[in-house]
Amino acid sequence: MKNVAKQEVLALNGDEAAAYAAKQSDVDIVAAYPITPQTIIVEKFSEYVANGDVETEFVCTESEHSALTACLAASVTGARTFTASASAGLALMHEMLFVTSGCRAPVVMAIANRALSAPLNIHGDHSDTMAERDSGWIQIYVENAQEVYDSVIQAFRIGENASVLLPVIVGLDGFTLSHSLENVQVLSDDIVKKFVGTRQIPNVTTHEGKSVPFRLDPEKPMSMGPVAFPNYYFEFKRQQEEAMRNALNVVQQVNAEYAQLTGRSYGDGLLDLYCLEDAEIAIACLGSTAGTVKTVVDELREEGVKAGLLRIRTFRPFPVEEIAKALGKVRAVAVMDKSMSFGGNGGPVFHEVRHVLYDLPTHPHIVNYVYGLGGRDTSPDQIRNIYRDLQKIVQAKRVEALINYVGLRE
Amino acid sequence: MTQKEKSWKEISPAGVCWKSSTEFLTGDWKTYKPIRDIEKCTKCLLCVIFCPDGAIHWKPEKGDIEFDYNFCKGCGICANECPTKAIEMKL
Numbered sequence: 005m006k007n008v009a010k011q012e013v014l015a016l017n018g019d020e021a022a023a024y025a026a027k028q029s030d031v032d033i034v035a036a037y038p039i040t041p042q043t044i045i046v047e048k049f050s051e052y053v054a055n056g057d058v059e060t061e062f063v064c065t066e067s068e069h070s071a072l073t074a075c076l077a078a079s080v081t082g083a084r085t086f087t088a089s090a091s092a093g094l095a096l097m098h099e100m101l102f103v104t105s106g107c108r109a110p111v112v113m114a115i116a117n118r119a120l121s122a123p124l125n126i127h128g129d130h131s132d133t134m135a136e137r138d139s140g141w142i143q144i145y146v147e148n149a150q151e152v153y154d155s156v157i158q159a160f161r162i163g164e165n166a167s168v169l170l171p172v173i174v175g176l177d178g179f180t181l182s183h184s185l186e187n188v189q190v191l192s193d194d195i196v197k198k199f200v201g202t203r204q205i206p207n208v209t210t211h212e213g214k215s216v217p218f219r220l221d222p223e224k225p226m227s228m229g230p231v232a233f234p235n236y237y238f239e240f241k242r243q244q245e246e247a248m249r250n251a252l253n254v255v256q257q258v259n260a261e262y263a264q265l266t267g268r269s270y271g272d273g274l275l276d277l278y279c280l281e282d283a284e285i286a287i288a289c290l291g292s293t294a295g296t297v298k299t300v301v302d303e304l305r306e307e308g309v310k311a312g313l314l315r316i317r318t319f320r321p322f323p324v325e326e327i328a329k330a331l332g333k334v335r336a337v338a339v340m341d342k343s344m345s346f347g348g349n350g351g352p353v354f355h356e357v358r359h360v361l362y363d364l365p366t367h368p369h370i371v372n373y374v375y376g377l378g379g380r381d382t383s384p385d386q387i388r389n390i391y392r393d394l395q396k397i398v399q400a401k402r403v404e405a406l407i408n409y410v411g412l413r414e
Numbered sequence: 415m416t417q418k419e420k421s422w423k424e425i426s427p428a429g430v431c432w433k434s435s436t437e438f439l440t441g442d443w444k445t446y447k448p449i450r451d452i453e454k455c456t457k458c459l460l461c462v463i464f465c466p467d468g469a470i471h472w473k474p475e476k477g478d479i480e481f482d483y484n485f486c487k488g489c490g491i492c493a494n495e496c497p498t499k500a501i502e503m504k505l
Contacts, residue, residue: 108428169427208426211433218427229429239422240429246422 008267011189018181019044021149021188022088022114022174025156027052028196032083035063035074039093040126041178042116046088068093072100072111079109080228082219084160084203087111090178091118094132098139104171105140105244107229108218110163110203111171113141114156116182117291117342119378127379128178130290130342134352140244142172142251143320145290147276149186152176154268157196161258166206167250169218177292177342179379191266199265248321255318274323276315277330279305283312285394286331286368288357289340290316293375293382300387311391316353327360336369336394337361340410342376350374350407369397375410386410440467444488446503448481454500455479461492461501 016024023045026034034053036046053062061078065071068089079085089097094115104111115133119125133143142162146155152174159172176182191199208218208226216224232240252274259273270276276294279301280286287297294315304311314330314337316323331337339358341351348355354372361367373390376382390410397403425432462470462479469486470479493501 106428208430210426211431211437218430227429227431230431232429235419236425236429236432239420239425240427242422243425243427247427 007264009191009195009265011191011266013187014190015185016149016153016188017044017183017185018149018152018176019114019116019183020048021153022156022176023048023052024188024190025153025196026086026112026114027058028191028193029086029157029160029200030084030197030202031058031060031086033061033063033075033078033085034087035065035071035078035085036087037065037068037071037089037093039068039090041118041128041182042088042090042093042114044182045114045116068096069100072097072104072113075111076100076104076107076109079104079111080107080220082203082205082217082221084164085109085111086113088114088116090116091120091126091132094136095120098136101136101139101141101171103229106240108169108244108247109171110160110169112156112159112163113171113173114152115173115175116178117175118178125378126178128180128182128342129377129379130175131344131377133173133175134343134345136173137320137352140170140248141320142168142170142248142255142318143175144172144255144318145175145316146181147270147292147294147315149181149184150188150268151270152181153188153190154262154266154270157200158258158262158273160200160203162251162254164203165250165254166204168247168254169206170244170247170251175291180292189266189268195265199262251321252318252323270317271315272326274318275326275330276317278313278315280312280314280330280334282310284310284335285338285391285398286312286314286334286336287338287340287387287390288314288316288331288353290319290342290353293340293342296382296384297387300384300391304388304391309391309395319353322356324360327357328364331357331361331368332364334368336371336397338371338373338390338394340390341372341374344374344377354407369401369403371397371403371405372407373410374407380411382410439484441469441482441484441486444486446488446490446505447483448486448488448490448492448501449504450479450481451500451502454498456498456500458497460495460497464491464495466491
């Protein structure tokens with residue numbers, strides 16, 4: 005790739021890659037509380053602060069609820085803000101997640117995805133972020149440590165875009181990514197600082213009709229997020245939906261711009277398609293599992309099986325049209341869910357992908373595989389079995405079992 | 415009290431106030447309304463002090479108090495505190 009910026013290869017695990025990206029992104033405030041498997045992000049960042057590598061104000065809070073509250077408060081004054089959490093920590097933030105998106109504060113948060121109690125489990129699955137699916141945050145799920153680094157940098161640009169103004173979660177699989185050392189190409193501090201730029205504050209109109217910067221400023225006082233009763237609350241929620249729709253374009257623009265800078269891109273930023281153009285059978289999944297699936301797709305392709313993969317990188321906003329286009333010609337799709345929607349007839353990713361296909365004139369057979377809960381390993385052989393099931397479904401022209409559990413002892 | 419409500423495209427984001435707080439007429443929350451019996455009132459002004467909404471004003475030019483029903487939420491504290499029982503809460 006020509007004309008890309010000079011980069012250096014560092015050995016970083018996913019957590020360190022997130023901290024390194026935040027370090028370079030000219031963040032004003034980090035308020036955080038440690039929780040496994042995210043702890044390294046906060047530890048590493050506090051080292052940067054202690055060593056004087058950053059000018060960031062680091063706030064140690066007494067809980068995750070307070071951590072996000074501090075980030076929100078800083079963000080609405082115009083500061084660039086970063087935090088990280090996982091599992092029970094994210095759950096404790098639940099209330100403030102909605103306040104943050106409702107106040108249109110573009111906080112960026114890395115989540116080292118982890119199972120929720122009980123029983124207690126510190127390992128990776130998507131239960132934590134899927135439970136916050138409807139909290140109004142953009143959600144990006146990454147495949148490897150390199151993508152952690154790239155996505156955290158991109159997240160500031162996406163969230164702070166004037167047409168978006170939404171907080172962003174970058175989800176990395178707990179332990180699989182958070183604690184696994186990889187070669188990560190990093191840009192120079194200057195280049196990243198230039199790419200993210202200083203946070204731009206758009207103007208808004210006050211009740212007096214004045215146009216003022218959208219931030220809390222004692223010199224130009226305004227209220228943000230005060231009471232809105234049945235006659236106005238609904239309108240503000242509709243605005244958030246519009247911001248999400250705008251984010252679909254912004255994610256793609258930032259992905260393309262970043263590709264020019266680094267030579268790296270993740271599909272169109274929304275979806276990462278692998279061997280899908282002529283695929284007859286496909287798996288749709290999120291996160292690091294895609295790495296395993298790609299290996300299996302390569303093997304199947306060598307055997308002449310037309311297998312493909314749809315990795316959903318941006319889960320919120322959900323790329324409806326793009327998924328319809330990507331899967332429209334496939335004959336059978338297996339959707340993999342690393343979390344449960346108890347009583348919901350399948351996992352959340354399954355629900356949404358199936359919902360997209362409904363509007364197609366002819367749609368593929370679709371089947372759900374719940375897998376990897378509580379960090380249970382998912383092997384290439386198990387993925388291969390899923391493709392084998394899809395081949396049978398194509399032959400039989402019907403789905404026998406709609407919801408399946410991978411590697412579960414029956 | 416009826417104003418044209420704005421669309422979601424016309425208002426600023428994040429609940430940034432779309433009108434002055436003095437234009438939010440919270441008086442329409444009330445069920446019961448304080449009615450004063452002027453014969454019993456000694457103009458001690460305790461009701462003015464106790465009103466949590468500042469909705470009872472002393473009008474020096476009239477030498478009398480005045481209820482601002484645009485902001486009175488009908489809590490009844492004035493009626494409760496009135497030493498001469500001059501205020502009654504009525505539907």
